Amino acid sequence: MNITFIVVALLMMLLSLAFVLPAFLRRPCNQHDTARDENISAARERLDDARAVASDTTPEEVHEYEEEIAYQLLQEAGKEISPALAVQPVFKKDWRSVVFTTVVLLLFTPLLYFFLGTPATLMPPPSIEELTAKLKQRTVTHPQDAEALAWLGRVMGAQGDYAAAADYYARARAVVGNTSELLAANIDALMMKGLSTDDDTLSGLLTVALIKTPEAPSILWLAGLHAERRGLLDEALGYWWRAHDNLADVPEAQNDIAVAITDLEEKLVASSATKAKKSNVVVIVQLSQTQRVDESDTLFIFAKAADDGASVPLAVRSLTTFQLPLTVTLSDDDAMAPAINMSSTDSYDIVARLSQSGNAIIQQGDRQGSVDGVSAGTMVTVLINTISSGGKK
Structure with missing residues (x-):
């Protein structure tokens, strides 16, 4: 918890009390008002006494006595405040207000902050x-x-x-x-x-x-x-x-x-290379859920010229250690002969084959997938999902 915040908050509450409490400890009371109140009370007592003995006096005497006391009360109420009395106030302490104000400031201020403020900000952030x-x-x-x-x-x-x-x-x-x-x-x-x-x-x-x-x-x-x-x-x-x-x-x-x-x-x-080799094809090889890879399998990925019966691939990649699915890029760097490469055409048939024998030529039982008519500079997904019965592809 932020100790500095708590100390500052306490000092501010104490400072507030220092400004507020003196008003309750020294409440002024005017001397003239006090004397006048005493005279009025005494006149009322005299009036009550006169009425108490009214049976021993005539009604005219009682009425005259009441008028005299009423006249004195009117005179007392109409008196102006004497300058001598006005500058000499009397002070008295209001301890009930002192206690109430102190409790409110010291107790309810923290509670009010807890419910309406942001107490969480007092906690340092975790390391x-x-x-x-x-x-x-x-x-x-x-x-x-x-x-x-x-x-x-x-x-x-x-x-x-x-x-x-x-x-x-x-x-x-x-x-x-x-x-x-x-x-x-x-x-x-x-x-x-x-x-x-x-x-x-x-x-x-x-x-x-x-x-x-x-x-x-x-x-x-x-x-x-x-x-x-x-x-x-x-x-x-x-x-x-x-x-x-x-x-x-x-x-x-x-x-x-x-x-x-x-x-x-x-x-x-x-590096004297072109900005982008248009002949490249990005090949994503996936395996059908019905197939599995044996440790002895070799993965061959070919690119052949589309609609061409030539048996020599334009590019080939072979992998003996692999994990499907995988991504490879076939390019001129994968050509089997410099003169026969992917730059010689812009449309390819892509083949991915799992060979049990490790031979690039397709054998019975090899599993493969292919996509025909792939344009240069694109990405294609080949799904291995068929079992070969032999022949060439």
Whole structure:
């Protein structure tokens, strides 16, 4: 509690009493008024005595006596105040008013503040350590409190403990599901933690976030940042331009991301790269709920020229260690031969295949999915949901 506030409040109440109480301790009473009151009382007593002995006197004597006393009363009531008496007041103490005023000021003033004021402001705000301890205790007693888990993630992130922050965000997601806010916070904590750019957890979360909220500026920003760290500047540029276009209602945020875009474009120019590789295709690979991944499976992702029976892919990516869903970018860097690449056309058939044999050529029992007629510079989702009976695709 704020001791300074209490001391100042007490001093102000005592100062108020110092101004108010003297008025009750020295109430003036005029001497002339007191003498006149005594004379009037004496005249009334004489009148009462005269009436008491009225049986021993004649009515004329009683009437004359009453007129004389009435005349004296009129004279007494009409007297002017003598200057000598006016400057000599008599004082008397009103202890009842003193006690009442003191009780009201000292007792009811704090009560009035308690009910109508803001007593909570007298309490100092909790320290970050106290807040952290309370939140941790809350998550122990109520492990399903997603709000407390998310708040603890923010607090731990503010303290620089990004590993703990990511863990609390993951626990909150387990309770309420993959909301865009929790996904963005979890991804940000993992990136601040310093995970490797090819970490499966981070890539998996980004893929889930892009599927759930593909146009959320915060998710697009993080996806672009992740791509930039992997050296995929053109992919990062695509994400950030989409985020920029979706921030039209937030000019300040749009300006901030525009600065990042400009810096990234300068990096591309400096490295003798184009500002955006039009031939790139961002592929999100998902697995049907009826399928599962075996440890021995190899994942192949192809880009072939659309409506072309050529067997040589324009780009191919193979992964033996992976977690679905995931996101990859097919480009000229994935060409099997320099002369046969994605820049040679602007429309592709995209295929994702789980190979049991590890062979790129399709075998019976391999599971795959495909999307045909994909334009250059776009993003596509491929769902692995069929089992091959052999043949070529």
